[in-house]
Amino acid sequence: MYFATYEKDGAVAIGVLTQDKSSIIPLAAAERQCLKTATLPETMLEFLDQGQSAVDTVRKLLAQSAVCPQIPLSAVKLLAPIPRPRKNIFCIGKNYVDHVLEFDKTKSADAALPKHPVIFSKPPTAVIGPDELINSHSQITRELDYEVELAVVIGKKGTCISREQAEDYIFGYTILNDVTARDLQKAHMQWFRGKGLDTFAPMGPYLVHKSVVADAGNLSISLKVNGEIRQNSRTSELIFKIPELIAVISAGLTLEPGDIIATGTPAGVGMGFTPPRFLKKGDRLELSIGELGVLKNTVG
Numbered sequence: 001m002y003f004a005t006y007e008k009d010g011a012v013a014i015g016v017l018t019q020d021k022s023s024i025i026p027l028a029a030a031e032r033q034c035l036k037t038a039t040l041p042e043t044m045l046e047f048l049d050q051g052q053s054a055v056d057t058v059r060k061l062l063a064q065s066a067v068c069p070q071i072p073l074s075a076v077k078l079l080a081p082i083p084r085p086r087k088n089i090f091c092i093g094k095n096y097v098d099h100v101l102e103f104d105k106t107k108s109a110d111a112a113l114p115k116h117p118v119i120f121s122k123p124p125t126a127v128i129g130p131d132e133l134i135n136s137h138s139q140i141t142r143e144l145d146y147e148v149e150l151a152v153v154i155g156k157k158g159t160c161i162s163r164e165q166a167e168d169y170i171f172g173y174t175i176l177n178d179v180t181a182r183d184l185q186k187a188h189m190q191w192f193r194g195k196g197l198d199t200f201a202p203m204g205p206y207l208v209h210k211s212v213v214a215d216a217g218n219l220s221i222s223l224k225v226n227g228e229i230r231q232n233s234r235t236s237e238l239i240f241k242i243p244e245l246i247a248v249i250s251a252g253l254t255l256e257p258g259d260i261i262a263t264g265t266p267a268g269v270g271m272g273f274t275p276p277r278f279l280k281k282g283d284r285l286e287l288s289i290g291e292l293g294v295l296k297n298t299v300g
Helices: 027-035 044-050 052-063 097-103 182-187 242-250
Strands: 002-008 011-017 023-026 089-093 118-122 148-154 170-177 201-209 220-225 228-234 260-262 284-289 294-299
Touching: 002 044, 011 027, 011 052, 023 027, 027 052, 044 052, 148 220, 148 242, 148 284, 170 260, 170 284, 170 294, 201 294, 242 260
Parallel strands: 089 260
Antiparallel strands: 002 011, 002 201, 011 023, 089 118, 148 170, 148 260, 170 201, 220 228, 220 284, 284 294
16 A cells, blocks of 8 residues: 555645556545545544554555546645654664765774664654755755665554564655755754755655565665666665664654654765765755655755
8 A cells, every 4th residue: 555645736635546556546535435434534644643444444445446536646746645744753873884884984893883773853844745856955055965764654652662563563664865964964963953954854755554565674775866876775784673763762752653763874875975976956866665666856
């Protein structure tokens, strides 16, 4: 199940893609027409709040998708799956060995690798959707960088979640670009400022239900700039795996439906080249992770 938030004729709604991914089924309208009920909401956060009952309703709709209303995907504007998260996005730094070593001058994995997950956050105002412009913020940064990341979306409220239970709390996955102003990151000696500017969290194009993803711990992950592959790895290279991240973050902190965890980026970021290859206006980014789709944005 590929869920999406979209805009059509000035109205924002949520839908699920048809099997061939050419059209979108508007969930609320399809439920009224095909099931003669009206339980599904118009926003993704409200949908996630409903939990498994909402997913079960969508399964019923997909079973009779041939008679449900459908809108060609080409006729809608896709937004970020969760256009405005309720709280900051949880982000993990230094979570691929090769990415850690492209920054660390010692080149010693034992010395450079973190012993615990490095956690920071990006504000909800940073989120944009597919094909939206990434603001270069050229008045305050000259070192604009990219980071492709697998983002986990929580589907159930929980605190002190064990590694063994973590899968039960996952709703699905999406792609996130952890856009970063490296000079601001360095100047402020922490990561929130350099990673939290407006438009610095492109996300999408879909929220893919976990039932579609055979193994989130072994997905291809890549990023292209103007068609050139810069990052190319697999999520199997994560230092701290998804169940551990959920366990650590939720220890004494309540995770809720719609919370987002960005799991880190592999090597190949602009800062890692000699000389660095930072983004400039007009650059076209394409981020791809397994079967999650392709997230495209341009630097404006």
